[in-house]
Amino acid sequence: MDCIFCKIVGGEIPSYKVYEDDNVLAFLDITPVNPGHTLVIPKKHYENLFDLPEEEAKKLIVAIKKIAPAVLAGTGAKGFNLGLNNGGTAGQIVNHIHFHIMPRFENDDYELWHGQAYMDGQAAEVLEKIKNNL
């Protein structure tokens, strides 16, 4: 399997490692949104959130809770965005699940998504469709 993040886990491709334990690796993103932008991945290859077993998910979130405060303290950022691009439509380029910890600074000029109000009846309609699939 030709996975760039598996190669990083295996040491075939170098990375700036932020954190490592038996299950999780965190390293600096090569093209950071801001300096300190960190990717957190399971060492085992899972493509996306749907493939990720619950135990692995827990370990990832626990690691993120540990790493994010260090990213803030180390960069001086006061907040961060936690990102998961799940699937190509959502911008996932590397098909090995990874969470982005993106430190944010005042006036760093990044914007969040712009939402728009529902049309009449649209919220109830989509809600029903989602709930029917739970």
Ligand code: 5GP
């Ligand atoms: P995605 O769009 O899949 O959520 O994000 C993939 C991220 O991986 C991008 O932010 C990109 O900069 C980062 N990336 C891609 N290749 C490498 C690499 O070889 N090393 C590191 N450290 N980051 C990478």
Ligand code: ZN
């Ligand atoms: Zn992989």
